[in-house]
Every structure is written in C-alpha cells, then in structure tokens.
Amino acid sequence: MRTKGGGPAGASRSRDGAQEGVNDEREPQFVPEKPRRSLDEVILPDAVRQRVELALDLVEHHTLLYDIWNLRSIDPYRRGTALNLYGPSGTGKSLCAEALAHRLGRPVINVDYAQIESKYVGETPKNIVRCFEVAREHGAVLVFDEADSILGSRLSRVSQSADHAVNVSRAVMLRQLDRFDGLVVFTTNFPRNYDAAFVRRILAHVRFELPDPETLHRLWQRLLPEALPRETGLDQGALAQESAGLAGGDLVNVITGAAAAAARRGGESGVVTAADLVAEIKNARRARAEVGRAPDPGMPADYTVRRLDSREVPPELRAPAVVEAEGAESPDAVTAEGAEPPDTAAPPAPAGSAGEAEA
Missing domain, CATH: 3.40.50.300 (P-loop containing nucleotide triphosphate hydrolases)
Structure with missing residues (x-):
C-alpha cells in the first residue's frame, strides 16, 4: 500500500482531513x-x-x-x-x-x-x-x-x-x-x-520620549554611515536643531530618502547635501502632522478618532457655500453646499449613525 500522499492511502487521509476540518495552518x-x-x-x-x-x-x-x-x-x-x-x-x-x-x-x-x-x-x-x-x-x-x-x-x-x-x-x-x-x-x-x-x-x-536636542545631535552622529558620500562640512548640530520634534526612526527615513536623492543625481553631484537632508526633514515633519493620528490622552482608550469641526478645515478645502456662510449674518442659514435652511432641512440623523460610521 502506497503512502505519503503519492497513492490511495495518502489521498484518502488528505480528503478525510479536509472533511473533518483539520487545522491546515502551519504552527x-x-x-x-x-x-x-x-x-x-x-x-x-x-x-x-x-x-x-x-x-x-x-x-x-x-x-x-x-x-x-x-x-x-x-x-x-x-x-x-x-x-x-x-x-x-x-x-x-x-x-x-x-x-x-x-x-x-x-x-x-x-x-x-x-x-x-x-x-x-x-x-x-x-x-x-x-x-x-x-x-x-x-x-x-x-x-x-x-x-x-x-x-x-x-x-x-x-x-x-x-x-x-x-x-x-x-x-x-x-x-x-x-x-x-x-x-x-x-x-x-x-x-x-x-x-x-x-x-x-x-x-x-x-x-520613551522624543529626543531632546543633545540626543538628536548624538543620533545624527551615530546614524550617518561612514561610507555614505556627503558634502564636506555638514553641520550635524544644525541638523539636530532643524529636526527638533522628530524621533530616531524618522531620522533613519530622512537619511535614506536623502541618500536616494543623491544616488539619483549620480556622478560628482551624487553626494548627500544639507539641502537633501533638510528637504527630507520637512517631509518627515509634514508626515507626522498630516498622516495618522496619535491617541489623545483625554479620550477613552478605544476611541482615538473624532470628526473635525468645520472651523478646523482650511478654507481652501471647504465647500464654497460653507466659506461664504462664515461671513453671513446668520451662519446657520447655509451649512453645506446645496443644503437647505434649518427649517426645511431633513431632520438630523440619530446619534450613533453617520458619525459612528465615519469614525
């Protein structure tokens, strides 16, 4: 009788295992x-x-x-x-x-x-x-x-x-x-x-806390590899000041992005410059501000997302009708583009419907 799945016995065991719901995931x-x-x-x-x-x-x-x-x-x-x-x-x-x-x-x-x-x-x-x-x-x-x-x-x-x-x-x-x-x-x-x-x-x-200026300086000294081509006179103290508020993991991404920019230029100009690093520092800071959301200490542990108040949205990102309404005598008359006045508008959705879905 053949075994190991190459013959009838092995095939039979395989089918039986599937029928019995045997855990086929690897441990x-x-x-x-x-x-x-x-x-x-x-x-x-x-x-x-x-x-x-x-x-x-x-x-x-x-x-x-x-x-x-x-x-x-x-x-x-x-x-x-x-x-x-x-x-x-x-x-x-x-x-x-x-x-x-x-x-x-x-x-x-x-x-x-x-x-x-x-x-x-x-x-x-x-x-x-x-x-x-x-x-x-x-x-x-x-x-x-x-x-x-x-x-x-x-x-x-x-x-x-x-x-x-x-x-x-x-x-x-x-x-x-x-x-x-x-x-x-x-x-x-x-x-x-x-x-x-x-x-x-x-x-x-x-x-663990975000690095202070002295720690940032030491991080720049440690994280810039010796083999990385860079312009002479690179001021690591100035880089530490420029990168205030970033973490060590951010600096790794900054250096990697700057190195990629230098590699793209190639030739004699293919060295990491202060301008490359500053540009990536700005990108890292922008990402921390705009991407993701850290939990607010005042919020419950299981709720870390909230809907923005309309006044927190920059004017250029708001619907035109909302911007116009801010200067009107009755700001509640128009609440969104195409919306009806309050007395004729549809009744608000019950709490816990749209808000929770969006959150």
Missing part, C-alpha cells in the same frame, strides 16, 4: 535569535536611559532582591520580570528590548499579534502557551511588539463566541506571565489600551 514558529544590537548602540535621552538601567537592575538582581532581601515576603507570586516600554513611534522601544537581551546574554524571541492570533477556536491560547514554552526551553527573552493588541481589556459583556475567545486568551496570557520565570518585554504606542490586570503584573513601565 507559528517562535525562533530564538541572537540579539544584534547592544545597549551602547541605543541613543536615548538621559532620563529614559536611567529608567531603562533601573528596569535592567530588576532583572539582573532578581535573586538578591527576592530571595536574599526577602521581597518575596511582600510579593510572593512573582517569578519572573515583565517590563513595558511605551511611547511615541520611532523612539527606540523595539531596539531597546533587543538590546536588553544582548546585555543579559540571552537570545530573543520576537512575537507579534499575527503569530499568535488564529481563526481556529482554541488555537490562540495554545499559541500563547507555546511561545512561553519555547522561551523557557531556550532561556530567551520574550518581546511582544504592539502589545496593546495582546494585553487589551477583557470584555465585560460577552455576547458571542468571539468575545468569549478574547477573554480566554487574556486569561491564558495572565497565567503564563505568573508562571514564567524569565524576562518578558512589552512595547506599545497605545499603553492606555492595557487591561488593569496586566498593568499590575508588569514590574516596570518605561516611557
């Missing part, structure tokens, strides 16, 4: 990797670096703190250490998480939401357990990027099976954190989305 591979960056390579403001070093002390001196100095008497259930690195995008959170593993001399396992989330019932909790098992087996540091997707609030009103599955996954993550005796690092741009139970289990929260 996620949580692969320990050697950290490539050291903590010395991470350029951070002094205040942030001090908090990172303190968080590292909690890991390196765990035995002293809990066993010899008996902090276990007031914190008896903590076995490992969980850290949370949060703050604006591009400020070095993921890079720092890798560097922490490098300092500890351990491999790192990077986990994202797509790796553990599964469409099959019960598979997501299994994937969570699996990534902790692999980390325990290899003595690796677990890093969860975009952790707000994994540590989000549990649902108090369970109305369908998907809601129940979310709560089960959160409960499994909580148990694994309690049982894991290694280091787990979470990174996020949206810390307000965390469930309170996870916040309590995380031993140290480190806020």
